[in-house]
Structures are given as C-alpha cells and as structure tokens.
Amino acid sequence: MSWDISNIQEWSWKEHPIGAVIKAPGNSRLIKTGGWRSLRPIRDEEQCNDCLICFIFCPEMSILVADEKIEKIDLDFCKGCGICAEECPRDAIEIIDEIEAQTKEKSGT
C-alpha cells in the first residue's frame, strides 16, 4: 500500500493513523538516522581490498556494495559506532570526529 508520509512532520494529530501504526512497510529508509553520529568512518581506498568484512559486521547496513566492491559508506544511516574500523583486518577504516569532518567538508579541504 502506498502511504505518503513525506510531510508527516507537519501532520495534525487528526491525520495520523490511530495507535501509532505504521501502515506501509519499508519506509524506515525515509527516516535518516545518521544525524546521531558523533564519529565518522573514513575508508582508505588504497588500503581496502574489498574483503567485505565491514559489510558483514555493520549493524546499520551502511556499507554500500556494488559488484562485490565497496561503493561507499552511507552516512545517512551510519551512526559512527566504529565496528567497521574495529573489524577491518587491514586497518583501512579510520574513525574521526564528526564535527571536524563536517568543518573540513565545509572548508573544502
């Protein structure tokens, strides 16, 4: 069933389905949980050999894979838990401070 919740944050109390029921499956991807993150994983593409151990361990399925190779880390949902860095056998993932990462991004360095 299609259920448009794009504007849900503006809904009046009269618009929500009663009992806080979620009426359509699969819409958790609309709720981006990466905003909780205080630490950010940075992957060293040269060190990484795409063994995909991080993909197996990531509890948020935030290691995006295409053609058996790591495409990128999905920061919309990564909560910065650091499990990927802990498990990486080649130390190819570094955990850095999220605020510093954002500051660097803004200044373009």
Add this chain to the structure above:
Amino acid sequence: MALLESKTVALVGNDAVAEAMRQVNPDVVAAYPITPQTDIVQTFSAMAADGLVKTELVNVESEHSAMSACIGAAASGARVMTATCSQGLALMWELLYIASGLRLPIVMPNVNRALSAPINIHCDHGDSMGARDSGWIQLFSENAQEAYDNIIQAVRISEHPDVYLPVMVLLDGFIISHAVDRMDLMEDEKVRNFIGERSEPYTMLDSKNPTCVGPFDGLYGYFFEFKRQQEEAMKNSFQVIQDVGKEFEKISGRSYGLFQTLGMEDAEFVVIAQGSGAGTIRHQVECMRSSGIPVGMIKLRSFRPFPAKQLVELLSGVKAVAVFDRSDTFAGGMGGPVFIELRSSFYEQEKKPLITNYIYGLGGRDLSIALVKQAMQEIHEMASSGRVKQMVNYLGLKE
C-alpha cells in the same frame, strides 16, 4: 450448554461475569490463573475445557504477561478478554497504557479489591483508581446483573470505530464477586447478535496490507499527537456508551447510561456513589424520600470518561452534594478521586452546590445503613445551614 431462553438465576458476581464471557465467546483469553485472580477465570477455564467456547485460553506466569498476551492477540485481530483484581491489576500497570496507546479493543473485568499494605483482600476502589489515567474506559457495576450487562456492552463500546479503547468493567470484591445475587441471563443468540462481528482498528495478520505495531516514536516524536487522539476517543465514548446502553435496553429491558439518577426532579441535596455502595445508599434515599425529605442520588457508572458536563447540569440547582469515594488519593486533604473531579467540574460555574466528600469502606469496611443514615443527616444539615462543616469526612473510621 447454550442458553436458548432468558432465565432468572442465582449467581455470584464472578460466575455472572464468566457467563457473560462464555456468551461473548472471545477468540483469546490470557490470564494469570492463581491468586490474586478470582473465580472468573477459574469458571471460564472450566467452560473452555468443556468445549463451551472456542476461546484459546492462555495461562501465563503473571498479570504483566497476561496483558502482554492480550495486546499481541488484539493487535492480530482477535477479540480478547482477560480478568484481574487488586495486585494483579497493579502488576499490569505498564501494559494498560500500551493497550490504550495502541488503541486495542480489550475487555477486562476487574474485581475491585484493596491494594497492600497492609495485606487485605476485601473491597475498595483503590486498585482501579490507580489506573485512572491509563486511558481505559472504566464502568462501575452495582451488582452481578450490572457486571454481566456491562461486559456485554463493553465489547460494543470498545470495538466502536469512534472509540477503539480498552474497557475495564469494575465490580466490587466480595460484595458482588462472591455474594449470590438474583439476576437475569439473556439468550446466547441475543448476546451474539448484539455484539456482532469484531470490528478492529487494524490487524497485523493481513498479508496484503502489512502493518508495524508499537514502533519507537522518540526521534521525530508524534507521541503528543497520539495522546491527543486518545483523549478524543475518550470524548467520543460519551455518546457511544449512551447509544450502546439504549440499544442494550431494547434487548434486555434494562437501561444504561453514563449514570443513573433517583429523585433528581425535586432533590435539594444529592449523594453520588459508584459500585455496590449505591445499593445501600439507594435504600436510605428511598426511606428518606418516603418521609418527604428532598434527597436524590446519582449512581455513577462511567468514571472514565468522567461525565462532568452532564453532572454539572444535573447538580447546579441543588443545595448540597456529597460524594462517596471508596478510595483515597493521599493528596493531603483533597479527598477521594470522584470528589476531586466533581468539585473541579464546578470551577467555572457561578451557580454551584456545596460539596462534601465521604471516604468509606476502605479495605472492605462495611457501609452499613446506620453509617449512610449518619452521613445523610449531616448532608441534610449542610443543605439547611448553607455551610460545609468538613470538606473530607472518613465514614466508619474508628476515630
């Protein structure tokens, strides 16, 4: 055995309720089977074992689990009931809020008995008053007949699309639950036609329209909106309780509303009570009215929702009102729960009666005719003198 004709029987309140449950024939009953459970579940279990109902009976290890199982079953689309009492209700506490928050129609008789300490197994309303703000509809019964009738009506009220709230049917411990009462049972078919098919707010078992029930709401937060919806459902239930009561009268000859009145057409002072105490009070009111004393009474059936507007309309012209409460709020002098709500209902009114409170019967202390008489004389004096002598009185307390 199916009941093909209505008949007059002598039953204890617990068996009257179990009989109503047999006729409702719920899909699931989950209950904790031992103390503080009452004979309701014992009798119903025997009925289930004898094949008189198609109910899936789930014996669980606590009332907390009983209500959890009921919530799961109700969310899957089943018609669900359970029964409890006193400490059992207290152990259900956090689940009560989940049942109402998920808007699940569940019907639960609760035998009103005191909460410990000290340990006490007798009647007062302290257990269900603790669940006052849990979002359940609460209907009081005066006797076994009303407990039976309330169960049947509760199914309809709970499953009404404007409501979808769980309903607690309250009956006084021992006085109703364990005492034999003369009452009428209705035919099975009549009851089944009256309750009809289960109507549900949603179901988890529709594979074409899958739903997620009980999600986390702490990030973006619509919790506030859902609570407002619950309040709206409670407001809607005023009308539904009255409509269902009228429809029930057509098949039973017994009328039900938010409350029942006696002598209100000319009463100068009025007593309000709920539960079995109303029977004792009615006797005294009738005696006094036959000697020409202008006393009236209101037996409150619906405590949740609280019919403030209707009570204010009925009472604004009288001189004095005494509220009988079978529990205390321990607020440091504010009185019992019904008293607090009634008194607060009059705040905006220019014309209002003097209001006093009688807390009585805690832990099963008997409400005798002599005590009611004593209170009535005091209220009569209050009405004549135009002055409240004492706001909160403890009736029958050893001073």
